[in-house]
Amino acid sequence: MQRRSFLRSLGLLSAGLALPAAPALARAVAFVTRQVNGKVTAQGRGIAGVAVSDGYSVVLTDQQGRYQLQPHYDARFVFISLPAGYEIPNEQGIARFYQPLDPAAAQQVADFALQAMKGGDERHSFIVWADPQMRNNGYDAEQFHTTSVPDTKAHVATLSHGPVFGIGCGDIAFDHFEVYEDYKKGVAAVGIPFFSLIGNHDMDYTARTDNGSQATFNQLFGPTYYSFNRGKVHYVVLDDVFFIGAGHRYIGYITEEQLRWLERDLKFVPAGSTVVVAMHIPSNTGAQAREALKEDPIGGVVMNRQALYKLLQPYKVQIISGHTHWNEVWEQDNITEHNLGTLCGAWWSGPVCGDGTPNGYGVFEVNGSDISWHYKATGFDRQHQMRLYKPGAVPGKPGSFMANVWNADERWAIEWLEDGVAKGAMTPYTGLDPLAVELYEGAEKPSRNKGVEPNITSHLFIATPSATARMLTVKATDRSGKVYEERLMLNA
Structure with a gap:
């Protein structure tokens, strides 16, 4: 447990390829008063x-769909909060x-030209890929294309109630940006539009500061924070990775400019x-309590999260995150957070994450303002929700x-x-x-990435059978009443 923990070390990570940041705007240009006009139409x-x-x-926009704004001198994009009931504009699956x-x-x-959606989107679903994190376009990309992509495509086909979209929840790459082409090909093959966020x-x-650290991501995927609407649900994407300007160090932090924009x-x-x-x-996670840490790991949770929670207080909130390579669901007051297991598991080093969660992705089904969810293990059917040990x-x-x-x-x-x-x-x-x-x-261990270690988790359950037991059955009933069952045969 001592050899690898980016959650305890200011986000200190192994060095990798990074493209140079975009040059800063000349000061004379930066303060030019700019105006953007446009129209949103269908x-x-x-x-x-x-x-x-x-x-x-x-x-x-006004009644004719027109708008006008004066961009901030640091603004890089103008974007719309896509209204409900319209198709997601995209290029081969990447949301534009x-x-x-x-x-x-x-x-x-x-100008933004949209297309009305047939049948509406009050019922819809979305897939979340946390940490595809391909290090290279060899083995990692091969696993992505031959396991994750076809599994996701097949599962999307089972989600028959309304349109489906995806969210790439950060760490699309593992520092080597050439794998973005593999990611884009995978998204196109799945056949649904994907929104992207930065990890x-x-x-x-x-880059010399955090502001320049998004340059490559901006070129390929657009802004790092934005919002959109599907049906009755408002979606917000945030950039909570703050580069501190030295090495590969970062903290979990949401900037003031984002909080003001969100407000x-x-x-x-x-x-x-x-x-x-x-x-x-x-x-937030339960890591501090599980591992008896004196304080939050500043590279593993958002340090100024209370400011975010305050803005979200009037709403029914679902937070979806990645980063940790484990799976955890916690709930407090008006917030439920899904810290998802990863598409790559333990960095493509085995079939499970460090907490035993299978490589996979989150699936969320929306009906009006209600959301249900499940975790889809790659290579297994939807019913696979637990693993039993003798x-x-x-x-x-013992x-x-x-x-x-x-x-x-x-x-x-x-x-x-x-x-x-029944034993209770x-x-x-x-x-x-x-x-x-x-x-x-x-x-x-493992041979492909010796820095991986197992993680302490709290989604384990134990019981003691009698010495004569032959078959043990576990029934897990989720919050919506769906029952999952697994059996374990013991030696006679």
């Missing part, structure tokens, strides 16, 4: 009430809801609405067996049966997943 008719932003101010700003132009026209491995570490963006969202916030570093797998409890129910939260019921006889609830347990220990613990 089939030639203006759309009223669409939020348009430069990342600083937010304005609404923005236009770059010309820093030398005093006047600029930026710590997607930054230019040659303005949310003024047009009615209180009580469902708001989904996607960002790379989780706002007695002897629990340190210090008679106990274990269930790892990776997407369980406090509202799940985890029960067990012995030879068909299993006991929550915090520790290491036995498969993760087998694959990753020790200085020589």
